[in-house]
Amino acid sequence: MRIPVDKLNAMAIFVRVVERGSFSAVARELQTSQPTISKVLRALESELGGKLIARSTRQLSLTDEGQRYYNECRNILAAVDAAELSFHTGRESIAGHLRIGSSVSFGRLQIAPRLATFLRQHPGLTIDLQLSDQNQDLISEGLDVTFRIGELNDSGLIARHLGFTHRVTVAAPAYLQQHGQPHTPQDLSAHNCLQFNLLSSQNLWLYEKEGRRHEVRIKGNAQSNNSEAIREMVLAGMGIALSPVWLFSEDLKAGRVTAILSDYVAQSLPIHAVSPANRRQSARVRAFVDYMSQALQAAPELKPIR
Incomplete structure (x- = not known):
């Protein structure tokens, strides 16, 4: 059975709203308006015949049906991703929006200066670099990947070791x-x-x-x-x-x-690139992590002082 493209889009928007916990945050991410996001979700609820999100002035919470639908949507979107990857084996497009997290100093001094070269290599990408010295929650903040320095405490994440901060x-x-x-x-x-x-x-x-x-x-x-x-x-x-x-x-x-x-x-402290465990890594995430891994290993300022 063929799923209409607009249904997939509505599912993707619904999942992002759940992960971000905010209509306005998803609107900014997709460069559209909050009323547009609300309209898409109302149409989805109307087609399904029930409420997905219990709205209040303070927060968004899922109904029981919404929680089940969210889990299924996440699986469906992952399967679509996997199908496209299989079709485009060896040539998956490195394009779209990439949301990256990091501590303030590491992001400013080690990531931001390297973005220009990466974007020249992949002009179809846009990047949103979010910096915070608190451990960022990848799901609620909508991050595709974040860079963490130090030992990892959260085992429910996909982590790739990139080297050490000496x-x-x-x-x-x-x-x-x-x-x-x-x-x-x-x-x-x-x-x-x-x-x-x-x-x-x-x-x-x-x-x-x-x-x-x-x-x-x-x-x-x-x-x-x-x-x-x-x-x-x-x-x-x-x-x-x-x-x-x-x-x-x-x-x-x-x-x-x-x-x-x-x-x-x-x-020394380990450097990891960390992604949500329940989300397949896209080609753009893999490409950026590969790029940063090579850049950090070659960076003289990350070498130990002898």
């Missing part, structure tokens, strides 16, 4: 001149250490030297959930930070900060 212990020359330079991790306990507080091990800094593990509980008078704020604190001479090499690569070259504890290898 870290370096840094301080401004002015701070070191005033407070002295630590020579071992244990020396850090006597210094003002600046914490990036989104890591589970924010006040436990781990190092390794000659196969031996060193750990130290640090303390300080300032912390932040944004790594670029930590960088500004370091540049202001406030204290010592353990941060990604790429965050301070230009500052290290220019002498604005000094790498310390160079004899010790700081614990």
Whole structure:
């Protein structure tokens, strides 16, 4: 039985409204108006003969029938995707809209500068880069893929390991001149250490030297959930930070900060590209993740400092 294209479109819009939890968010995503999205869903409900979404002034919630229909629509759309992929084997179009998530600093410094080259390679694409230093919910925020640094806690996701963020212990020359330079991790306990507080091990800094593990509980008078704020604190001479090499690569070259504890290898953090487990990865997602994987592996600012 052939499903009309407009029914598939209505199903796709319904699924996106459920995932985003907002008519207006889907309207912005599809570059149309909220009344148009509402009209499509009302027509779908009229054809089905029942309510899919219980609307209120505060939130959208699915009716029991709507929840069952949502599950079936998701399966149908995945099957259509798979059928098109099978038909276009080896030449699936890399086009459409790609919504990408990342932390603020990594997205600004490592993803945004690389988008121009990727879009020149795939002119049929449009990209929406969403940056947040909180772990983004891929479904509710409508993300196709997000980049996460650190250990993953959510096993209900498809994750591809892209490499590591190597870290370096840094301080401004002015701070070191005033407070002295630590020579071992244990020396850090006597210094003002600046914490990036989104890591589970924010006040436990781990190092390794000659196969031996060193750990130290640090303390300080300032912390932040944004790594670029930590960088500004370091540049202001406030204290010592353990941060990604790429965050301070230009500052290290220019002498604005000094790498310390160079004899010790700081614990690295894994980089993953993460996608929803219940959604087949499109060609555009696979192409972008492949592109970023190659770019990050070749990036000198992501290499460990020797």
